[in-house]
Amino acid sequence: MNNDVFTFLVGGKAGEGVKKAGSVASHIFSSMGRHVFQMDDYMSLIRGGHNFSVISTAHRWISSHYMKANLVVNFDKRSCETHVNDIAENGIMIFNSDEQELENGIGIPLTSEAEKYPMKNLMFGVGAVAILAATIGFEKEEMNQIIKDEYPRGIENNIEFASTIYDIVYPDCGNKFFLEKGDRERPIITGNEAISLGAIAGGLDVYYGYPMTPASTILHTLAREAENFGLAVVHAESEIAVINMAIGSAFTGARAMVGTSGGGFALMTEGLSLAGITEAPVLIILSQRPGPATGVPTYTEQADLAFALSAGHGDFLRIVASPTTVREAYYLTAEMLDLVWKFQTPGILLTEKHLSESSMTVEIDLEKSKWAEPKMYKDGNYKRYQDKDDGISPMLFPPSKKIIKWNSYEHDELGITTEDAKKISFMHDKRNKKLETLIDYLKEQQIVKIIRGENNSNIFTYGSTYMSVLEALRCGSLNPTTVAPIYLNPLPIWELKEFKNQDNIVIEQSSTGQFTKLLKEKAGLNVRNTIKKYDGRPFDPLELSMKIKEVLE
Amino acid sequence: MEDLKTGAEITWCPGCGNFGIFTAIRNAIPILEEKGIKRENVVITAGIGCHAKIFDYLNLSGIYGLHGRNCSNSEGIKIANPDLKVINFSGDANGLAEGLTHTMFAAKRNQDITFILHNNSVYALTTGQFSPLAEKGWKGPSTPRGSYEEPFNPMSLMIEAGATFVARSFAGDIKHLTDIMVQGVEHEGFSFIEVLQPAVPYHKWAEYRERVEYLEKEPETYFEAIKAAKEKHKFTIGVFYRTTRPVYHKELYDDHNPVTQKISREIRLDKIRKFLSDK
Numbered sequence A: 001m002n003n004d005v006f007t008f009l010v011g012g013k014a015g016e017g018v019k020k021a022g023s024v025a026s027h028i029f030s031s032m033g034r035h036v037f038q039m040d041d042y043m044s045l046i047r048g049g050h051n052f053s054v055i056s057t058a059h060r061w062i063s064s065h066y067m068k069a070n071l072v073v074n075f076d077k078r079s080c081e082t083h084v085n086d087i088a089e090n091g092i093m094i095f096n097s098d099e100q101e102l103e104n105g106i107g108i109p110l111t112s113e114a115e116k117y118p119m120k121n122l123m124f125g126v127g128a129v130a131i132l133a134a135t136i137g138f139e140k141e142e143m144n145q146i147i148k149d150e151y152p153r154g155i156e157n158n159i160e161f162a163s164t165i166y167d168i169v170y171p172d173c174g175n176k177f178f179l180e181k182g183d184r185e186r187p188i189i190t191g192n193e194a195i196s197l198g199a200i201a202g203g204l205d206v207y208y209g210y211p212m213t214p215a216s217t218i219l220h221t222l223a224r225e226a227e228n229f230g231l232a233v234v235h236a237e238s239e240i241a242v243i244n245m246a247i248g249s250a251f252t253g254a255r256a257m258v259g260t261s262g263g264g265f266a267l268m269t270e271g272l273s274l275a276g277i278t279e280a281p282v283l284i285i286l287s288q289r290p291g292p293a294t295g296v297p298t299y300t301e302q303a304d305l306a307f308a309l310s311a312g313h314g315d316f317l318r319i320v321a322s323p324t325t326v327r328e329a330y331y332l333t334a335e336m337l338d339l340v341w342k343f344q345t346p347g348i349l350l351t352e353k354h355l356s357e358s359s360m361t362v363e364i365d366l367e368k369s370k371w372a373e374p375k376m377y378k379d380g381n382y383k384r385y386q387d388k389d390d391g392i393s394p395m396l397f398p399p400s401k402k403i404i405k406w407n408s409y410e411h412d413e414l415g416i417t418t419e420d421a422k423k424i425s426f427m428h429d430k431r432n433k434k435l436e437t438l439i440d441y442l443k444e445q446q447i448v449k450i451i452r453g454e455n456n457s458n459i460f461t462y463g464s465t466y467m468s469v470l471e472a473l474r475c476g477s478l479n480p481t482t483v484a485p486i487y488l489n490p491l492p493i494w495e496l497k498e499f500k501n502q503d504n505i506v507i508e509q510s511s512t513g514q515f516t517k518l519l520k521e522k523a524g525l526n527v528r529n530t531i532k533k534y535d536g537r538p539f540d541p542l543e544l545s546m547k548i549k550e551v552l553e
Numbered sequence B: 001m002e003d004l005k006t007g008a009e010i011t012w013c014p015g016c017g018n019f020g021i022f023t024a025i026r027n028a029i030p031i032l033e034e035k036g037i038k039r040e041n042v043v044i045t046a047g048i049g050c051h052a053k054i055f056d057y058l059n060l061s062g063i064y065g066l067h068g069r070n071c072s073n074s075e076g077i078k079i080a081n082p083d084l085k086v087i088n089f090s091g092d093a094n095g096l097a098e099g100l101t102h103t104m105f106a107a108k109r110n111q112d113i114t115f116i117l118h119n120n121s122v123y124a125l126t127t128g129q130f131s132p133l134a135e136k137g138w139k140g141p142s143t144p145r146g147s148y149e150e151p152f153n154p155m156s157l158m159i160e161a162g163a164t165f166v167a168r169s170f171a172g173d174i175k176h177l178t179d180i181m182v183q184g185v186e187h188e189g190f191s192f193i194e195v196l197q198p199a200v201p202y203h204k205w206a207e208y209r210e211r212v213e214y215l216e217k218e219p220e221t222y223f224e225a226i227k228a229a230k231e232k233h234k235f236t237i238g239v240f241y242r243t244t245r246p247v248y249h250k251e252l253y254d255d256h257n258p259v260t261q262k263i264s265r266e267i268r269l270d271k272i273r274k275f276l277s278d279k
């Protein structure tokens, strides 16, 4: 079915280097010129529990991990229990025989071998890499080089340990899997790295954040790169501070971005509304995890869509868009950062843990993303909120001899507070004009992904679920038309019109079907069925393909 | 001084202490200009409350923010373009109730901004509820039997939080207030200026005038400052604390300026290419 895909799964306790082993495996595959998708599943704790990484690789573009793995390496008992059903036909499972005895699978004494070394806790990951190297037929020298590069602490011990493990597994399953080499090596990045880089390519100057999974690694990435790119990156005291600082920075002409998840975004909503009335260009990255409230911090969901579309009190334009792939996250972040400046209104880039924290091989055309100067004041009296046909007032930044007033109260064109009936409705009308301008602009852009199929049914999806859907269709050899709007506000109804009365199926990760509701209400779409998943886990392509098949029939 | 007025209709009650603050800031700006601070580099922010109306009246650029949040706007301005001098107007509820965390953290970071706290000890604009600086027992519409809470001591609170210039002045002493404002803006670091600001529906000017006293000697050490802040009654005006400490934006990026020294697209793309090639 999906025999063009090879999947490696490694599981163990937090602190045992599971994720690191996963990313080393990904790099092994990418260095072979193959495409890679890595999903890390981890719990909200620092030591113990159960974590695992699944990496699927193929000779062609691959957009999801598969839960049925060809090679499963379990560091502990709990991993064996969790992943009994995750072994593919003809797959093998390697377990830690110091923890238990099992009939199926190959036991190796991981713990007792690791205990021979001072940093025994860091050895398991090295062991997993050695197992992978042996099973895919790497020579020892090749493996040693990888260990040297990836585990630079205690190199000699690591190599000795890897060699021991390699020798143990080789007789049973050495060279068991043949992985064909691909055309060229590609970088592997996470969605959050793509967002961070895209922002920089879109002219980012300042970033504010308050740690919250799954958005934190944007803060970490940008903090690490701040000096390199001349950015100011600040971990502030709360999300309320974060959004208000961003507005302050925007006032000076700085391109400001913030990032958070649902709870932090809820705290930002008053500031979002401030950005609406002051016409402050700020970009908010909202990376969703299951809610409500604290929900399930390290897992994925798409249940903040309705909230994002209407967040913040009062009438104002919020641009909302959601990237469908890691590569697109790069382009879209740059584009959104530019759009919020073009239209002087807040934007929300809506994504999920599944995109933020999964990694994949990407090919990015760096020349594609640009930033442009916003509409600037030229001459005459300066009025911050000057009425214009397109609703967009010219900008000016301090220091300037002209007076520039941004105001949270309703205001006149100068930015002075008003309670005057005429001026209130005038200013609403001025701001509202921006929606029409934006729609005209977006009509010229490609903002819906449509892949035409042969089936009579269409599949609608968005965000990272798009990647799961594409992979499911491929592995199930299904061929319906897929439609994924990238922009969710304004929703490109002009592009969706043709599908209105056709047979439509929606696939999303919300228990109440928020995306389905949006499509019905805004686009008048006839929806026959919605396939939902809301257990915090992304779709598995095989499972999803079976569900799609059922529904299509 | 007149050119520092926008001409917007002033809606403060006649006799409001905010007039004194408005006059003092308009005195202070030309003095600062003489000292080399360009007027166009001065940017103001205000929260929401009676105090904040000064935003509409003062002919300076800036942000009229949310209730309690303008301190974060001020910080964001300074972080993005450290060439700007930010003066942050706040009410006592705005800065010490809704916005307390931001005020404390701006002090902790030693952000190079000037924070002016209009202390009228009430929520004036919302009809006189007790505020973080109101005497215990204050009878307002939300505390008809008198408030149950002791007020904060803004001087010791801000010294503790990390402010590097902490002073109190009085809206009825324009000369003193002007002078303190000038010193506050000139000071490199977080300057916190509490201004005793009578609100006429709730207080009598005479009581203030009777009780206001000058701090005879500026404390020289941290402990002297805390001692003075704790021992002196709350109508004591003067500079309680002054020290030097690295300011936040310099800690963050030294002499860089994210807005005026933005790294070009070409260089950014080269660096992104490098980042990706290491991945």
Ligand SMILES: Cc1ncc(C[n+]2csc(CCOP(=O)(O)OP(=O)(O)O)c2C)c(N)n1
Residues within 6 Å of the ligand: B048, B049, B050, B051, B052, B067, B090, B091, B092, B093, B094, B095, B118, B120, B122, B123, B124, B125, B126, B131
């Ligand atoms: C989030 C929010 N909560 C409440 C209010 C209503 N509100 C406006 S001003 C104010 C209190 C003002 O008190 P203070 O900051 O001391 O200013 P003053 O009017 O005394 O100058 C309140 C509670 C608001 N505007 N926003």
Ligand code: SF4
Residues within 6 Å of the ligand: B011, B012, B013, B015, B016, B017, B018, B050, B051, B120, B124, B125, B198, B199, B200, B201
């Ligand atoms: S209520 Fe008090 S603070 Fe407000 S304008 Fe009147 S006197 Fe001034």
Ligand SMILES: [Mg+2]
Residues within 6 Å of the ligand: B049, B091, B092, B093, B118, B119, B120, B121, B122, B123, B124, B131
């Ligand atoms: Mg007050």
